[in-house]
Amino acid sequence: MSQDRTEPSSERATRGALMGAEVAEQPDVWARLLDRADQPDGELAAAAALIGRRRPRFVQFVARGTSDHAALYAKYFAEIVLQLPCGLVSPSTMTAYGAEPDLTDVLMIGVSQSGGSPDLVTTLERARAQGALTVAVTNNPTSALAQAAEAQIDIAVGPEKAVAATKSYTGQLLALYLLLDRVRGGDGAAARRLPEWGTALLGRDDDVAELAQRYRFASRLVTTARGYSYPTASEAALKLMETCYLSAQAFSGADLLHGPLAMIDPQVPVLTVVGDGIGGRAMGQVLPRLSELGADVFCVGTPDAVAAATVGIALPDGVAEEVSPLLEILPFQQLARHLALFRGGDPDAPRGLKKVTETL
Structure with missing residues (x-):
């Protein structure tokens, strides 16, 4: 699925344009919902x-x-x-x-x-x-x-x-x-400040695109977080699976320290969420173990957590833990889109998927 590095950026922009526009729209969506609330x-x-x-x-x-x-x-x-x-x-x-x-x-x-x-x-x-x-x-x-x-x-x-x-x-x-x-x-x-914070965070799209290049040839990865951020890890894994066609497994940081930790090595990137709160502090047990194993760690979280990781995107200051998941997922949505494009896919229309899946 890898694409030629010489593909013009204009052609990449055509693929994934819908997803890109919808990701960028989120602060406005939140502002409208806050007004209605x-x-x-x-x-x-x-x-x-x-x-x-x-x-x-x-x-x-x-x-x-x-x-x-x-x-x-x-x-x-x-x-x-x-x-x-x-x-x-x-x-x-x-x-x-x-x-x-x-x-x-x-x-x-x-x-x-x-x-x-x-x-x-x-x-x-x-x-x-x-x-x-x-x-x-x-x-x-x-x-x-x-x-x-x-x-x-x-x-x-x-x-x-x-x-x-x-x-x-x-x-x-x-x-x-x-x-x-x-x-x-x-x-x-x-x-109340989510639209403002979201706009600032989405402004780092070029940084995320550059980071996406390092995972272009990954075949599998792991996402992990604790507390309110664990759903973010789960959603990030799903976005990467459905847009990039790679194997992504989400674990609570506590569960990762058990059996799943054995599969971590330098060839298995680990995407972490380490926000400012109880869940983020609980990840303090996880990050040193990942470092010991030589893992490539992509972190969305506090500036200190990002500095301790391999690469990452820092969250704005002052965000309450209970609303932080709205911001945490934004860099992962951007990552999924850019990585899909670099791998030659179209994140707007992943193969074999429909917008609405009917189950009985």
């Missing part, structure tokens, strides 16, 4: 009020693919901030096996860019019939998933034409943060 009679306020009245004792999230990583982020938030037990639903238990669990006092949140996956729709419908309070987070307010839920939040990121989800992912992250923060009585203050 301030509306006292908006759907986000209504959903938060409904959750507050029902006072669920357990939260379940149902999603697939990229949206599953957004749901995993929300699971961390709900467990840490709302201090509610949470779980990620296996849709097949209801759709294929016909399970009908008692879901009284359960909040089930369905997360889907299209809102059209039959297994997610069926799961939300059956959960509602079994007593759950159901909420849909989608980019399509008229979708079957939105109609199946008692409340829905439209992330309103606009059409996403590239197959690889970018702006819809961070739109989901922000919508879930704003919803759950409002449930705890917050005003979304930690997210």
Whole structure:
């Protein structure tokens, strides 16, 4: 899949143009969503009020693919901030096996860019019939998933034409943060500067393109992080697999220190997320071990963490850990796009993939 180094940059720019535009659009998407979140009679306020009245004792999230990583982020938030037990639903238990669990006092949140996956729709419908309070987070307010839920939040990121989800992912992250923060009585203050920070971080696209060259001939790599950043590692691995056709495995930093560490060597790049917070500090156990093994470490994180890695991109100062994942994923989206182009692929339309995958 490697391409000739002499290919004109103008030809590379044609491929991947959709993904590039959608990555760049994200700060504007966030600004619009933040404005809508301030509306006292908006759907986000209504959903938060409904959750507050029902006072669920357990939260379940149902999603697939990229949206599953957004749901995993929300699971961390709900467990840490709302201090509610949470779980990620296996849709097949209801759709294929016909399970009908008692879901009284359960909040089930369905997360889907299209809102059209039959297994997610069926799961939300059956959960509602079994007593759950159901909420849909989608980019399509008229979708079957939105109609199946008692409340829905439209992330309103606009059409996403590239197959690889970018702006819809961070739109989901922000919508879930704003919803759950409002449930705890917050005003979304930690997210207010995200459009500003995101614009500055995306301005380093040329730096990321240069770094992408070093991984042009990689056949496999590992991504790792802890806490709120672990979903970022999972989403980064997915973006690299679907756009660059390489094997990418995501591990919690804690899990990496067990058996998977044995596969790390100088030929297996490791992409790490080391933000400013508890999860980032927990990665302090991981980084020295990677160094001992001679790993090539690409780090998105604090300036100190980046300085200790092989290469990396530093995050802005002052970002709260609970909203940092919206920024952390941006360099990885850029990396996936540039690496796909250098390897001769088209990240707008990866082979064999469709924008919406229907599962039963």
